[in-house]
Amino acid sequence: MHNCCNNYTRSQLLRAGAAEAGKGLPAIEPGMPEPAGTGLSRRRFLSRSAGLALSVYGASKIPLSAFETGIAQAAPGDKILVSVFFDGGIDAMSVLAPVGDPKYAALRPTLAAKAGDGTTFGEDSRLQWHPSAAGLATLHAEQKVSVFPAIGYDHPDQSHFTSRHYYEIGELNVGFRTGWMGRYLDIVGDEENPLQGLSMDGSLSPMIATAQKPVAAIDSVDGYDLWAAVSDPVRAEMFKSFAKFGALPADSPALAQVRRATAQTDKLRTELGGLGGFTSPVPYPDNYFGHKLAGLAAYIAAGLPIRVVTISAAGGYDTHSGQAADLSDNLKDTCDGLLAFQRDLENRGLADRVLVEVWSEFGRRPEENGSAGTDHGAAGCAFVIGSKANGQMVGEFPGLEKLDQNDNLRVTSDFRGMYCSLLEQWLGQDAGPIIPGAAGFARPTLVKA
Amino acid sequence: MAIPQSKPSSSKPKHKKQRRHQRVWNDKHWRWVATPDGDWRVQGYIFKHKHKPKKHHFRGPGPKPPKRAAAPAATAAPTPAPPATGDSRPAGAYQGPFGVPQANRLLHRAGFGPVPGQAEQLVSLGLTGAVYSLTRPSGAANLVGPEPTDDDGNPLAPADAWGHDGLWWLDRMVRSDQPLVERLALVFHDWFATSQDGVSKPQQMIDQSNLFRAYGLGSFLDLFKAVTVDPAMLQWLNGAENTKSAPNENYAREMMELFSLGADRGAYSEDDVREQARALTGWRYDWSEDEGAHNFRFDPKRHDEKLKTVFGQTGNWSWEDSCRLCVGNPLHPSFFVDKLWSYFAATPAPEATRNTLMQTYVSSGWQIRPVLETILLSPEFYDGPPMVKPPVVQLASMLRRIGRFVDTDSWTWLMEATGQVLFWPPNVAGWDDNRWLDTSRMRARWNVVDYVLDELSVDAWDGSYSTTETPEEALARAQAVWGYPELRDETRAELLDLARRCELTITAKWQRGPYRAMRQNALLQLIGVSPDLLLQ
Numbered sequence: 001m002h003n004c005c006n007n008y009t010r011s012q013l014l015r016a017g018a019a020e021a022g023k024g025l026p027a028i029e030p031g032m033p034e035p036a037g038t039g040l041s042r043r044r045f046l047s048r049s050a051g052l053a054l055s056v057y058g059a060s061k062i063p064l065s066a067f068e069t070g071i072a073q074a075a076p077g078d079k080i081l082v083s084v085f086f087d088g089g090i091d092a093m094s095v096l097a098p099v100g101d102p103k104y105a106a107l108r109p110t111l112a113a114k115a116g117d118g119t120t121f122g123e124d125s126r127l128q129w130h131p132s133a134a135g136l137a138t139l140h141a142e143q144k145v146s147v148f149p150a151i152g153y154d155h156p157d158q159s160h161f162t163s164r165h166y167y168e169i170g171e172l173n174v175g176f177r178t179g180w181m182g183r184y185l186d187i188v189g190d191e192e193n194p195l196q197g198l199s200m201d202g203s204l205s206p207m208i209a210t211a212q213k214p215v216a217a218i219d220s221v222d223g224y225d226l227w228a229a230v231s232d233p234v235r236a237e238m239f240k241s242f243a244k245f246g247a248l249p250a251d252s253p254a255l256a257q258v259r260r261a262t263a264q265t266d267k268l269r270t271e272l273g274g275l276g277g278f279t280s281p282v283p284y285p286d287n288y289f290g291h292k293l294a295g296l297a298a299y300i301a302a303g304l305p306i307r308v309v310t311i312s313a314a315g316g317y318d319t320h321s322g323q324a325a326d327l328s329d330n331l332k333d334t335c336d337g338l339l340a341f342q343r344d345l346e347n348r349g350l351a352d353r354v355l356v357e358v359w360s361e362f363g364r365r366p367e368e369n370g371s372a373g374t375d376h377g378a379a380g381c382a383f384v385i386g387s388k389a390n391g392q393m394v395g396e397f398p399g400l401e402k403l404d405q406n407d408n409l410r411v412t413s414d415f416r417g418m419y420c421s422l423l424e425q426w427l428g429q430d431a432g433p434i435i436p437g438a439a440g441f442a443r444p445t446l447v448k449a
Numbered sequence: 450m451a452i453p454q455s456k457p458s459s460s461k462p463k464h465k466k467q468r469r470h471q472r473v474w475n476d477k478h479w480r481w482v483a484t485p486d487g488d489w490r491v492q493g494y495i496f497k498h499k500h501k502p503k504k505h506h507f508r509g510p511g512p513k514p515p516k517r518a519a520a521p522a523a524t525a526a527p528t529p530a531p532p533a534t535g536d537s538r539p540a541g542a543y544q545g546p547f548g549v550p551q552a553n554r555l556l557h558r559a560g561f562g563p564v565p566g567q568a569e570q571l572v573s574l575g576l577t578g579a580v581y582s583l584t585r586p587s588g589a590a591n592l593v594g595p596e597p598t599d600d601d602g603n604p605l606a607p608a609d610a611w612g613h614d615g616l617w618w619l620d621r622m623v624r625s626d627q628p629l630v631e632r633l634a635l636v637f638h639d640w641f642a643t644s645q646d647g648v649s650k651p652q653q654m655i656d657q658s659n660l661f662r663a664y665g666l667g668s669f670l671d672l673f674k675a676v677t678v679d680p681a682m683l684q685w686l687n688g689a690e691n692t693k694s695a696p697n698e699n700y701a702r703e704m705m706e707l708f709s710l711g712a713d714r715g716a717y718s719e720d721d722v723r724e725q726a727r728a729l730t731g732w733r734y735d736w737s738e739d740e741g742a743h744n745f746r747f748d749p750k751r752h753d754e755k756l757k758t759v760f761g762q763t764g765n766w767s768w769e770d771s772c773r774l775c776v777g778n779p780l781h782p783s784f785f786v787d788k789l790w791s792y793f794a795a796t797p798a799p800e801a802t803r804n805t806l807m808q809t810y811v812s813s814g815w816q817i818r819p820v821l822e823t824i825l826l827s828p829e830f831y832d833g834p835p836m837v838k839p840p841v842v843q844l845a846s847m848l849r850r851i852g853r854f855v856d857t858d859s860w861t862w863l864m865e866a867t868g869q870v871l872f873w874p875p876n877v878a879g880w881d882d883n884r885w886l887d888t889s890r891m892r893a894r895w896n897v898v899d900y901v902l903d904e905l906s907v908d909a910w911d912g913s914y915s916t917t918e919t920p921e922e923a924l925a926r927a928q929a930v931w932g933y934p935e936l937r938d939e940t941r942a943e944l945l946d947l948a949r950r951c952e953l954t955i956t957a958k959w960q961r962g963p964y965r966a967m968r969q970n971a972l973l974q975l976i977g978v979s980p981d982l983l984l985q
Contacts, residue, residue, distance in 0.1 A: 219889065226892060227899040229906040229970045233954040238971035241947040245979060248939050252834035254795055258980045261886035265895070268888045321738045371738045 037209030070192025088318030135339030221295025560628025562846030612861030649741030
């Protein structure tokens with residue numbers, strides 16, 4: 001965690017609070033929007049058919065047993081959209097460095113990339129891929145990545161919290177309580193299938209916050225096992241006694257709590273024990289993000305009825321200082337993971353069903369700060385990845401000669417236009433009822449005909 | 450291992466800059482002061498205004514505080530009193546037997562559990578002597594046993610290596626001969642919950658925990674003041690971004706809501722939040738990539754010198770006044786007593802006990818030690834229901850039981866799954882003591898037990914284990930490995946039943962040793978996750 005953004009920490013707390021709805025929220029700073037999804041009820045739920053321990057949000061009136069049926073009956077085969085979020089505001093000018101722009105070296109005296117350090121960006125020779133983004137460069141060369149080199153919105157807000165909120169809800173309005181993907185699910189989703197909207201970071205992403213339909217979050221893509229240096233038949237006897245510990249009477253609330261947790265843990269073990277792991281047909285980078293993507297590919301392959309997924313990229317990108325090293329490592333983990341995920345889907349024959357949208361709440365300031373980092377800026381970068389991605393740049397790189405009134409990169413595409421295209425071209429859903437003012441946004445072609 | 454101390458230059462602000470010479474308006478104010486008979490009287494004093502006061506501003510003394518029941522015999526001595534001899538117990542104290550079960554509870558809640566034999570030793574001191582042996586330590590703490598290491602046998606680097614800060618503290622929990630000092634540090638880490646997430650350097654978190662060690666048995670006001678301008682806290686709750694031109698209310702709100710008064714009790718208003726924020730203005734720090742946030746200091750140019758009205762009292766309040774006004778708020782003693790009590794007992798204090806605690810607190814001048822001694826001597830502490838051990842307490846107490854020390858960095862990731870990572874509380878409200886156990890946390894505790902037993906599990910397949918061990922012998926061996934913890938009758942009965950059932954699974958001669966060895970491992974594991982070891 002770097003300096004400057006203590007408000008950022010605060011906002012993370014607020015999100016944690018929202019994720020644990022009902023526990024009460026920390027106080028909100030004046031003007032801060034509350035995250036979408038705040039106040040949705042949350043219940044824990046184990047799906048035997050999916051092999052997952054889920055936190056299910058919304059739809060508190062439906063009995064949990066109904067979800068089990070819903071998951072089993074929901075038809076797989078729909079298009080899937082995966083959102084990957086660079087948390088903290090990634091420096092777009094590092095991902096695609098404008099080494100051919102005459103102003104670049106002066107604005108970035110210590111951080112500037114050298115021409116030739118990375119692959120030249122084929123659609124604009126001023127730009128050069130960061131070496132850590134080689135995975136994206138590879139897929140771009142295969143025409144599987146649509147690049148937004150300067151995405152954003154008019155009058156950009158430089159608060160992590162507010163700008164992220166705008167992207168999450170798909171509108172410049174601090175009062176919205178549903179996410180843009182959540183509103184999509186409210187229209188097309190199933191009443192009893194929480195897996196249709198899946199957050200893979202443990203808590204509900206405001207992007208999939210719905211008004212009615214259930215959605216889910218998972219802590220881990222792995223199974224649920226208890227370790228012990230004991231094997232059957234003694235192991236079976238051991239768990240019988242463990243279950244007995246959970247079933248014995250209790251004469252105090254604390255003992256009752258232990259007994260309850262013991263009984264539930266043993267039950268979960270019997271239900272999930274056999275589902276331990278998954279195998280991937282391709283190697284993934286050895287990090288948490290890659291592991292989650294590997295799990296996701298396995299779930300899709302297993303036919304789980306998933307429609308939209310949210311997942312945070314590896315690491316954080318709020319690089320106010322020491323940017324070079326932090327960004328390089330995290331970007332590599334993320335891009336290597338995305339490449340492996342695409343190869344995995346191709347290998348499994350699922351690549352035509354999945355598009356990945358990569359975004360961040362804003363880009364960073366063109367001029368570096370005094371601590372070898374960059375402060376919050378305006379236009380950022382986004383990517384749409386997949387075998388069905390159109391693979392053509394959307395909006396041009398605006399150049400550094402003329403910046404906006406706050407000395408930030410000018411915006412050449414609007415994120416809401418990207419959302420409209422994803423909804424209409426990929427998910428087959430009219431954006432009108434989902435994105436306020438949809439009629440006014442240009443639709444870039446994002447999906448191959 | 451010495452407590453890592455940062456250089457004075459970065460651990461605490463240098464001398465405050467000299468204030469510019471200012472004119473002072475001397476003004477007569479009035480306040481309540483305690484009288485020896487338990488009542489209050491009005492005392493006049495000269496308040497020095499930094500700005501010309503308004504003609505009719507509030508000059509005190511405010512509503513009269515409630516009458517105190519009886520005059521205290523003496524305030525808590527700052528120096529340790531000699532341990533009581535025999536078992537003379539103060540009036541109102543627990544009067545039942547003080548044996549091993551009671552000593553175990555005391556050692557678990559006021560420390561991190563016994564090492565083998567420690568409960569018996571405590572019993573020999575009698576109740577009062579046992580409590581005072583914890584609450585009145587003398588001198589610096591000694592760390593008894595081998596120095597902590599990482600997986601490669603290297604010394605810890607708490608200020609530098611990921612996770613070593615928490616291991617460094619875990620080691621103190623396991624080895625300190627002043628366990629209550631460490632337990633109070635944990636209590637106040639939760640009370641003033643600050644996370645590394647918002648702090649630039651681990652050393653600043655360690656420094657903050659050292660404040661808790663230094664002040665945990667002293668004056669709450671001193672502690673409160675020290676925390677208010679502690680570098681970690683100044684970063685965490687934006688205290689150093691709170692200036693007269695751009696006030697930040699974050700700390701002002703939490704200092705009242707979470708640290709001293711409590712929300713929704715009518716103790717303060719939204720106006721008080723804003724005014725407190727103004728009183729707290731002026732702190733700042735410098736930032737560099739190498740040093741992170743450093744050079745914390747009070748900058749008078751950033752301090753709001755205008756009058757502020759807090760809880761109806763007007764003055765040119767400073768950050769110190771801000772703390773003093775909170776502690777002086779009539780609703781603070783009940784907040785303090787209830788919160789401190791909740792760390793040591795499962796059910797709220799009865800009204801009479803609560804009143805006694807509040808009187809003790811106020812009459813001692815906000816001293817923590819006498820309140821704590823009253824809690825640890827109270828009947829409810831010994832007669833009341835059990836509590837769930839926080840995960841780190843359970844881990845430290847298991848290591849103490851089996852005589853193991855910090856010798857692996859695995860605890861860092863294992864503890865994350867239990868829901869308690871030292872220096873990383875989930876938010877500013879601290880950990881939720883009612884939510885320690887669910888299917889995910891319970892699984893994590895099971896797996897922690899497996900790791901704790903690492904070296905103590907027996908090898909089922911090396912042919913060395915007894916082929917004739919009886920069920921009774923098996924259970925006795927497992928209990929001995931755990932240092933003979935007290936087990937409930939029903940736990941013991943189930944374990945014995947398991948030991949017998951395991952023998953029935955032996956159907957071939959080759960299975961006699963290996964299955965008995967696995968039985969032993971099963972018994973060890975189940976004792977570790979039994980309610981008996983999960984509760985305190």
